[in-house]
Amino acid sequence: MKGRILVLPIAAALIAGVSLWRIEWQKTHRQRPPIELPADVRTVEALKFTLNDQTGRATKLDAYLGRTRLVLLFPGEGRNLERSASLATLADIQPALAATGIQALVVTPALSSEVRSAQSRRGSPFPFPVLTDIILQDPTPLPAHRLWGRFDEDRGVPLAGLFLIGRAGETAFANGRPRPVSDIQAVFRQLAAKEWPGP
Numbered sequence: 001m002k003g004r005i006l007v008l009p010i011a012a013a014l015i016a017g018v019s020l021w022r023i024e025w026q027k028t029h030r031q032r033p034p035i036e037l038p039a040d041v042r043t044v045e046a047l048k049f050t051l052n053d054q055t056g057r058a059t060k061l062d063a064y065l066g067r068t069r070l071v072l073l074f075p076g077e078g079r080n081l082e083r084s085a086s087l088a089t090l091a092d093i094q095p096a097l098a099a100t101g102i103q104a105l106v107v108t109p110a111l112s113s114e115v116r117s118a119q120s121r122r123g124s125p126f127p128f129p130v131l132t133d134i135i136l137q138d139p140t141p142l143p144a145h146r147l148w149g150r151f152d153e154d155r156g157v158p159l160a161g162l163f164l165i166g167r168a169g170e171t172a173f174a175n176g177r178p179r180p181v182s183d184i185q186a187v188f189r190q191l192a193a194k195e196w197p198g199p
Contacts, residue, residue: 042170042171042173043168043169043170043171044061044065044165044169044170044171044178045169047061047147047148047178048060048061048062048065049061049107049143049144049147050062050135051107051131051132051133051134051135051144052112052131052132052134053112053129053130053131053132054112054115054116054119054125054126054129054130054132055112056112059105059129059131061105064103064105065165065168065169066167066168066169067167068101068102068103068167069101069102069103069164069165069166069167069196069198070102070103070104070105070163070164070165071090071097071102071103071104071105071162071163071164071165071191072105072106072107072148072162072163072164072165073086073087073090073104073105073106073107073161073162073163074106074107074108074145074148074150074158074159074160074161074162074180075087075106075108075160076150076158076159076160076161077108077160078109078110078157078158079108079109079110079111079114080110081108081110081114081115081118081130082118082121082122086160086162086184086188087106087126089185089188090104090106090128090188091126091127091128092192093188093191093192094127094128096191096192096193096194097191098127099194100194100196102191102196103128104127104128105128105129105131106126106128106129106130106131107131107133107144107145107148107150108130108131108132108133108158109132109133109134109141109142109145109158110130110132111132111134112132115130115132131144133145133158142158145158145159148161148163148177148178149161149177149178149180150180160180160184161180161181162180162181162184162187163178163180163181164181164187164196164197164198164199165198165199166198166199170199171198171199172198172199181197
């Protein structure tokens with residue numbers, strides 16, 4: 001009887017020790033080495049957002065980081081998606097993006113119902129998530145646009161911009177803000193040719 005009483009505490013201590021060893025082993029063997037980034041490139045850790053897509057499903061930017069390269073488009077056309085040449089071009093080059101494992105995300109002030117209406121008028125759904133930049137709990141208009149520097153405070157209008165986000169979540173920065181690409185159409189041509197022009 002005394003032998004059984006001693007076995008339980010010894011077994012518990014042994015299991016706890018093995019569990020702690022395994023946790024420490026996983027920490028040291030599964031960590032990625034730190035990434036050396038140029039001075040004008042930073043990670044987008046503080047620039048994450050969660051917005052609803054055209055189906056009403058919550059989509060997190062964070063869900064894509066560390067998995068794939070991203071093309072993040074702010075069309076800048078307000079709520080009229082049909083006027084956006086950059087959105088149409090992005091939809092056209094989607095097969096090339098998919099072939100190279102690049103995910104496209106679009107952030108717009110248009111409501112989910114307006115995105116669905118635009119899809120029905122174009123005859124097919126957009127082949128990527130189109131996110132509505134409205135957060136019901138946040139009274140600030142266009143919070144993701146503001147976070148990424150794509151809102152003109154003086155005129156009160158959204159600005160166009162295309163950002164390339166690397167697999168580790170890095171993107172170009174300037175003056176403490178994410179820096180959009182300077183020539184959207186040139187970047188679209190590179191992406192259509194299955195070239196990654198980003199970090």
